[in-house]
Amino acid sequence: MEQEQALVEDVRLLLVGYLLLQRRSADQILARYDVGEHELTRLLARLDRLRIIELQPGNRVRTLVAPNFRWCDDGPLEHLFETLVRDTFFASEFSAPGEIEQFLYGMLSDEAIEHINTKIRQLAEDYVSASQRDRMV
Numbered sequence: 001m002e003q004e005q006a007l008v009e010d011v012r013l014l015l016v017g018y019l020l021l022q023r024r025s026a027d028q029i030l031a032r033y034d035v036g037e038h039e040l041t042r043l044l045a046r047l048d049r050l051r052i053i054e055l056q057p058g059n060r061v062r063t064l065v066a067p068n069f070r071w072c073d074d075g076p077l078e079h080l081f082e083t084l085v086r087d088t089f090f091a092s093e094f095s096a097p098g099e100i101e102q103f104l105y106g107m108l109s110d111e112a113i114e115h116i117n118t119k120i121r122q123l124a125e126d127y128v129s130a131s132q133r134d135r136m137v
Helices: 002-009 010-020 026-032 035-048 078-091 110-135
Strands: 053-056 060-063
Touching: 002 010, 002 078, 010 026, 010 035, 010 060, 026 035, 035 053
Parallel strands: none
Antiparallel strands: 053 060
């Protein structure tokens, strides 16, 4: 919970942490984002103290958290997601190529719910695999 609170209190720390979990290097972050070397080093050191990464010489990092980690139920990251991401997501008209919106309703048996949850977990694994493949391109 302490890690999550620190991340939501500093959006740049959250961004750098996210990028590192997505296997971006410090050099890639410096080249693409508006962050200076001194600030990046400070953020990396903070992530190291939070035990999200292990900072190594030359600003290399070893992540200590899986890229598809789950945040704490009712924790700071979940609240941030709810207030920022969901509001933005649901403000979309879902009309751009590749966007889809689908709301379904109905009553399901426990067996059907477990079947759907299994498929959702598999879809999440497929998403992580596709994301990892895309990073290598």
